[in-house]
Amino acid sequence: MPISADQFDSIDETDDGPTPGTNAHEILSFLEAHAAEAFTQSEIAEATGINKGSVGPTLSRLRDSGRVDHKGIYWRVSDHVRSLDSAAGHADNVAASYEDEPMAYDDWQEHAVDPREDRE
Structure with a gap:
């Protein structure tokens, strides 16, 4: 459903992080809490309780936005974050x-x- 231009202008952009309760938020929170380590998708799924099939696409979106880094089979929170x-x-x-x-x-x-x- 479209919103009005006034509603669009009133959207608060101060917090551009993932919405709490989403898979992206849960994964990023986990990786931030373990910033000195890198994990496989399976390890992230097990630690966060997120379905393994959802972890990969979520990590890819987080990588595209610069929030996580990926090398080989391992993922970690980005240096920028x-x-x-x-x-x-x-x-x-x-x-x-x-x-x-x-x-x-x-x-x-x-x-x-x-x-x-x-x-x-």
Whole structure:
């Protein structure tokens, strides 16, 4: 069923990850939780409880979107996804460190980096 242009414009694009509860979400969550390892389709199916026949096509779609890497018979979460997770974790830690002692505006201004500086 088509939607109106206003409905289309109101779609929130901030979270472009797989929808929770879908096979893609379950597989990606599993691979992210085991980012230091690579798995076969059978191992992923067994670990996630997803039908073996659905794992392959889902992994292919995740690979096409750059979320997983594939070599031989093995699959793992992509370096890109791992770097995004790492950056988000770092940002969370930095934000949490400022919650205990908020920085005064003048202090923040002293620590701010001017993006125009240090250019060669």
